[in-house]
Amino acid sequence: MNDLGRLEDLPEAYRHDLRAKNLVPLWPSLRGVLPPHIPTRQTAATHWAYQDIKPLLLQAGALTPIEKAERRVLVLANPGHTLEKMQASAAMYLGMQLLLPGEWAPSHRHTPNAVRMVVEGEGAYTTVQGVHCPMVRGDLILTPTGLWHEHGHDGTEPVIWLDVLDLPLIYYTETSYHINGDKQDVSSAQSGTDYAVGSVVPMHVFEATAADNAHRDSPLASYPILRYPWVVARDTLLALAQSAPDQKVLQVVYTNPQTGGDAQNILGFYALMVRPGETAQLPVCSPARVLHQIEGETEVVIADQTFAMEAADTCCAPGYTPVAIRNTSTTTPAFLFMADEAPLHRKLGVYERRA
Ligand code: 1HN
Numbered sequence: 001m002n003d004l005g006r007l008e009d010l011p012e013a014y015r016h017d018l019r020a021k022n023l024v025p026l027w028p029s030l031r032g033v034l035p036p037h038i039p040t041r042q043t044a045a046t047h048w049a050y051q052d053i054k055p056l057l058l059q060a061g062a063l064t065p066i067e068k069a070e071r072r073v074l075v076l077a078n079p080g081h082t083l084e085k086m087q088a089s090a091a092m093y094l095g096m097q098l099l100l101p102g103e104w105a106p107s108h109r110h111t112p113n114a115v116r117m118v119v120e121g122e123g124a125y126t127t128v129q130g131v132h133c134p135m136v137r138g139d140l141i142l143t144p145t146g147l148w149h150e151h152g153h154d155g156t157e158p159v160i161w162l163d164v165l166d167l168p169l170i171y172y173t174e175t176s177y178h179i180n181g182d183k184q185d186v187s188s189a190q191s192g193t194d195y196a197v198g199s200v201v202p203m204h205v206f207e208a209t210a211a212d213n214a215h216r217d218s219p220l221a222s223y224p225i226l227r228y229p230w231v232v233a234r235d236t237l238l239a240l241a242q243s244a245p246d247q248k249v250l251q252v253v254y255t256n257p258q259t260g261g262d263a264q265n266i267l268g269f270y271a272l273m274v275r276p277g278e279t280a281q282l283p284v285c286s287p288a289r290v291l292h293q294i295e296g297e298t299e300v301v302i303a304d305q306t307f308a309m310e311a312a313d314t315c316c317a318p319g320y321t322p323v324a325i326r327n328t329s330t331t332t333p334a335f336l337f338m339a340d341e342a343p344l345h346r347k348l349g350v351y352e353r354r355a
Helices: 012-020 050-063 167-172 210-217 230-243 342-348
Strands: 046-048 073-075 093-099 104-110 114-120 124-128 131-134 140-143 149-153 159-165 178-180 250-253 268-274 279-282 289-295 298-302 305-309 314-317 323-327 334-340
Touching (some): 268 323
Antiparallel strands (some): 046 314, 073 093, 104 149, 124 149, 279 323, 289 314, 289 334, 298 323
């Protein structure tokens, strides 16, 4: 690599004149912003153990009433980006949210897209644009950009879930804001899971009656599934494991059945299964990835780092980096949830698979 001129090579008076006119010479920084062959990634391989998070989150429950927090969340911050930035990767935000019995997290909508992966507890629900979505362990609940959402809890034990948002990207593009709303009326017309078994879907999306046009005009029209029950993803993975005995990486993608494409615009969501004793080697791709252990135990190897993943643990891998998932049990399958930045990279035209 040929060396380019440094800032210090320039006379101080000239540098001063440039600064005074808001001008910057490119060549001292050119290699920094455009490194050879592989991007500089601030995203560091990072592991967050649920056994570390849970007691601190329950402590937050005692320290801060929901009215003072709106959303009671501990952010899983990647030290590579500095903790203050509250980023897991360039485009992904992660947080563990606690809702105690009887609490209510009031209705709002915002520009970032969010999903929740339910981690623990029963009796909580999210209302998304009038659709009641019960929260069950492993369920994926969408709150896409612009849709009203609020959380309630009729159960008796604390409920905890993982929030995944494209907040860092939306904030970076200076398009991040929210609007507070009133408590939503739950519409009985639809359930968040009407389309969740993709081989047969309700017809009204494709037919034009007055009622269907009303549906089409609603913000829900673009998002026919709001809750992806864990049992559907899990059963699909088990069936795939039967039908593809030689395949090591058993993976399903959460899709929008209307488009056949990704469930949301910016981030991709997947579930993976690794058979007992097997290792799944994920392809080396440009997007950063987040893995969350739903069932079983694994070792996740990210380049030269190894994380022991117990149930409800979460880790993050930078892009362009090999990731392997080893099921440490010889008897039970391991199931993981994965989020990545692939839809964003594809839209930007920078998506790459290298190995
Ligand atoms: C949000 O709206 C929720 O609705 C959770 O539960 C986490 C983090 C940043 C911005 C908005 C929620 C969030 C958030």
